[in-house]
Amino acid sequence: MDKQLNLLYFTATDSTAKVVKEVASGINEKFKEYNITLPLNREKELVFSSEDLVVIGVPVYGGRVPEFLVNYFGKIKGNNTPAIFIVVYGNRDYEDALLELKNTFEENGFIGIAGASFIGEHSYTTELGTHRPDKGDLEIAKSFGEKILEKLNNTEATLKETQLVVKGNLHYKERKSAMGPMAPETNEDCINCGVCANYCPMSAINFNDYSDIDIAKCIKCCSCIKRCPVNAKSFNDEMFKIFTQRLIDNFSSTRKEPELFLCNLF
Ligand SMILES: Cc1cc2nc3c(=O)[nH]c(=O)nc-3n(C[C@H](O)[C@H](O)[C@H](O)COP(=O)(O)O)c2cc1C
Ligand code: SF4
Ligand code: SF4
Incomplete structure (x- = not known):
């Protein structure tokens, strides 16, 4: 070739x-x-x-x-x-x-x-x-x-x-979000390494404060959550948890x- x-x-x-x-x-x-x-x-x-x-x-x-x-x-x-x-x-x-x-x-x-x-x-x-x-x-x-x-x-x-x-x-398929706008939260384990902000595909995470995320920009891609070395980020919104559990129940087997x-x- x-x-x-x-x-x-x-x-x-x-x-x-x-x-x-x-x-x-x-x-x-x-x-x-x-x-x-x-x-x-x-x-x-x-x-x-x-x-x-x-x-x-x-x-x-x-x-x-x-x-x-x-x-x-x-x-x-x-x-x-x-x-x-x-x-x-x-x-x-x-x-x-x-x-x-x-x-x-x-x-x-x-x-x-x-x-x-x-x-x-x-x-x-x-x-x-x-x-x-x-x-x-x-x-x-x-x-x-x-x-x-x-x-x-x-x-x-x-x-x-x-x-x-x-x-x-x-x-x-019609584009409609099953969940409203939301962004991950950051807990006290954060070591300010900056990995989440460096990898965010939407530049939604503030480089001066990694816990400050622009909800309007966040696409819920979960890059920050999966890449965080100390598991400091997560979606804590109830809708997110319900939706995710429903996915697991219906599609994991x-x-x-x-x-x-x-x-x-x-
Ligand atoms: C906003 C959003 C919507 C998603 N929609 C679907 C979907 O419709 N069907 C599905 O099976 N997975 C869905 N996923 C899961 C991703 O397609 C899947 O995890 C994929 O492997 C992510 O690719 P990446 O690792 O290259 O980012 C969705 C993920 C996100 C963040
Ligand atoms: S990747 Fe995790 S530890 Fe690093 S700045 Fe972001 S939230 Fe904090
Ligand atoms: S979920 Fe994705 S878009 Fe939202 S803040 Fe994390 S890395 Fe950025």
Whole structure:
């Protein structure tokens, strides 16, 4: 394969990054990385050519592509650029997220050649999708990448004739938050290390007071909670606890598995 491999992903608690990198490792050891998790990395316009191959990954939020990313995706242009779409969800469901990701990028000049949904530990709890993606998931991710590489090397057809069909409903699930605005609280164990503020994808945490969080900016991604070295951050809102318990009760007993989709040329 003579294309430049690129990874473009958002990841708040690292599961999307793990999957995307593993898919890429099945294609080529060398790649360019565009980690668009921090706001500073979501400003520049990006343009890819037909000589590029881009693996694009996002976590699923409410069965959709995270809303705050959609505007930025308008600034990322392809030029008949082949792309692989990956969504990672917390063992509930990914609903229309993969179709939405594919459509968004195909409207911007990308050509979908493959897509997949994978499972990551749920942002809200360690009791749903615990420790995923695990070894089995990552093996599937790597062999998916290898299969795409093999198909790309063997296909004679031009990518312009490509059609990729993935699961999802064209009338995307309505975006509605099951919980109102809220932000994590910080307890007295905080050692003021600054990790939470440095990693917050929305710059919602005050660098002069790590317990001061802008509720209007917080997207409940749980990066600050999962990264805090002393477990000083948590959502204590009653609605959050009820919602999370309901997720655990309804979705923790069945292990969901990755779903893979290849285009018609493969
Ligand atoms: C706001 C929000 C909404 C979510 N919605 C869903 C969902 O609809 N279905 C699901 O299975 N998981 C859902 N999750 C869980 C994430 O998709 C999952 O934990 C994913 O692995 C996070 O990826 P990351 O580690 O790359 O941030 C949601 C998480 C957050 C923070
Ligand atoms: S990561 Fe935890 S310990 Fe570090 S500043 Fe944030 S809340 Fe405090
Ligand atoms: S403050 Fe909100 S947006 Fe920022 S890392 Fe924590 S949960 Fe995510």
